[in-house]
Every structure is written in structure tokens, then in C-alpha cells.
Amino acid sequence: MKIGYKLAAEAFGPKELIRQAIRAEQAGFDFVEISDHYHPWLDVQGHSPFAWNVLSAIAVQTRTLGLATGVTCPSVRYHPAIIAQAAATLAIISDGRFTLGVGSGERLNEHVVGQGFGSVRDRHERLVEALDIINLLWQGGYQSYQGKHLQLEDARVFDLPETLPAIAVAAGGKVAAELAATHGSGLFATEPRADLVETFTAAGGKGPKYAEASVAWAPTEEAAVKEAHRTTRWAVTGWKVMAELPNPVNFEAASATVTEDDVRKTFVCGPDPARYVESIQQYRDAGFDHIVLMNAGPDPDGFLDFFTTELRDRL
Numbered sequence: 001m002k003i004g005y006k007l008a009a010e011a012f013g014p015k016e017l018i019r020q021a022i023r024a025e026q027a028g029f030d031f032v033e034i035s036d037h038y039h040p041w042l043d044v045q046g047h048s049p050f051a052w053n054v055l056s057a058i059a060v061q062t063r064t065l066g067l068a069t070g071v072t073c074p075s076v077r078y079h080p081a082i083i084a085q086a087a088a089t090l091a092i093i094s095d096g097r098f099t100l101g102v103g104s105g106e107r108l109n110e111h112v113v114g115q116g117f118g119s120v121r122d123r124h125e126r127l128v129e130a131l132d133i134i135n136l137l138w139q140g141g142y143q144s145y146q147g148k149h150l151q152l153e154d155a156r157v158f159d160l161p162e163t164l165p166a167i168a169v170a171a172g173g174k175v176a177a178e179l180a181a182t183h184g185s186g187l188f189a190t191e192p193r194a195d196l197v198e199t200f201t202a203a204g205g206k207g208p209k210y211a212e213a214s215v216a217w218a219p220t221e222e223a224a225v226k227e228a229h230r231t232t233r234w235a236v237t238g239w240k241v242m243a244e245l246p247n248p249v250n251f252e253a254a255s256a257t258v259t260e261d262d263v264r265k266t267f268v269c270g271p272d273p274a275r276y277v278e279s280i281q282q283y284r285d286a287g288f289d290h291i292v293l294m295n296a297g298p299d300p301d302g303f304l305d306f307f308t309t310e311l312r313d314r315l
Helices: 014-027 051-061 080-093 107-113 120-137 174-183 194-202 221-237 248-254 260-266 273-286 300-311
Strands: 002-007 031-034 066-069 098-102 143-146 151-155 166-170 186-189 209-216 290-295
Touching: 002 014, 002 066, 014 031, 014 051, 014 300, 031 051, 031 290, 051 066, 051 080, 080 098, 080 120, 080 151, 098 120, 098 186, 120 143, 120 151, 120 166, 120 174, 166 174, 174 186, 174 194, 186 194, 194 273, 209 221, 209 273, 221 248, 221 260, 273 290, 273 300, 290 300
Parallel strands: 002 031, 002 290, 031 066, 066 098, 098 166, 166 186, 186 209, 209 290
Antiparallel strands: 143 151
8 A cells, every 4th residue: 555645736836845745755655646737726725836847846856756646637728649748758757656647627727728618428538538649649659549529640759658657547436437447557536435446446457546535634623624624625515516616716605605514524634643544444445555645734744744753654
């Protein structure tokens, strides 16, 4: 089992994210995962740097730390040819430490290029075509592709790593979990759902299985809950809301009725390491082998110290 640290690119600027990643390696985390957004979820978070620049800087300033996008949509705001090139380059820079996490996207980030944001079915179709293009380009040579949504014309990625990155596909249901097995080489989820892992493996999936665990560290449970509610209450709204709203102001309105008690039900809050272990064990029992701690607490350095002194050895 590998334990990762979530770089919250909506909540911190690029230099701070790089600093946190270096500290995460020193603290004993196995990898970092970064959100790939154009907007933050809420204006109070205040940031959204370009994830690929941040990852490249981390790659050259760390030695053993794994890297992952969590997750990139390679089919609307980006063309998959660009992601194929970017991921291949990052795999080379990091000496094979990179995993490409992909998903069908959120309107929050994808609407900005003015191409619309289709139905769930359309988004899955686009993701399938995007993965076809990425896998095609990673075979080497000049490639072309004509799909329903996406096209590729006589393109070649010249710099390919010796070992291609795993592609972990985000899944919240059976269709996406099967897609992770047939078109990807890994699974990505946000809940400890054994059914997703079972569907992935039944469809032939054999790669890494990533999952995010929501936590909020602070010296007291009350302080942790207050900060998670202030900056991360959007996470309580559920995926159907999170995928569809276009801007932070909409998430502000959608999360207006979320209470601190709602946050307590979603996040492990406070300084008790036993509660963190219990939460992580649920993901491990469900079959996930790469578990990312997404800290919504007020003090990232305090959380990193807590991991080193209180949590790492228990895990």
C-alpha cells in the first residue's frame, strides 16, 4: 500500500505547492497527487495554478516521490494529443515516477474554452476517444484518428519514456470502472467502494488503484471542522453537483446549506491518529492500494508533522 499527499491546487499558489511536495517527500509520503483545475471550487480558496508546471518543478526537486494528476480531463479544455505529449515528457523528467490520472471532467474547468459540456454519455464517449488517441500516440510513429468527437491528424510524440505512465481512470460507477480496465491501466476513485475495484478487476484491470480519503488535521477537532467547512464544504454536495456547476459562485450557492455536522460526516477531523487509520483501512479493505490523504485543515505543515510523528508508523 502506498500513501499519498494531495496537493490542493485550488487552495495554494504554485511555489507553495512545490514546497509542500518537497516536505511531503521528507515526511515519508510515497507520492503526491495534484488537482488539475482552471478555477477553484470556492473563491475563498483563491488559487488555481497550471498543474503541469507545478509537477515539472516538483519532479526536478525530488528524488523518490511519485507524481500523479488527480485528475486531468484530456478531452475538452485539453486535446488528448497535448496530454499525451505532456505526460510522456513528465515521465521522462521524473524518471518514471508519474501516473496520469484522467476523468471526464467538471463543467467548472472545461466550459472556459467555449466548447460546451455535454451529457454524461457524451463525456464518456469523449473520454474513450481521448484515451484511444493517447494510447495510439504512445505506440510511437505518426498517427491519425477520426472519432465522433475528437480527431488527430498526422501527429507524433517524439520523446517517449522507456516505460509509459500508468493511466488511472476516475470512476464513480460501473461504466467508468470498466473503461479504466479496457482503456486505462489503473483506477481512480473518491470513495472506499469495493464494487468499483471488483468491476475494474473483472474487466481485466491490473494496474494501480488510487483513492482519495478526505481528512482535516488541526490541533483540535473543532478547528479542523471549521476550516474544512470554510474552504471545502463543496465536497459534501456530491458528484452530480460537482460535475455540473460552472463557477465558484455557483458552488458558494450550492453549499450554502452545508453545516459543520455535514462536514464531520465526510471528513476525518482533528488530531486522533486512530481515526485516520480506521478511515484508510476502509479503502484498503475495499481493494485500493494507493490512498491519497486530502487534508482540508488549516495548517499543512502541522499535518505533515502529524503524519511523520503520529501516523506514518501506524500505517
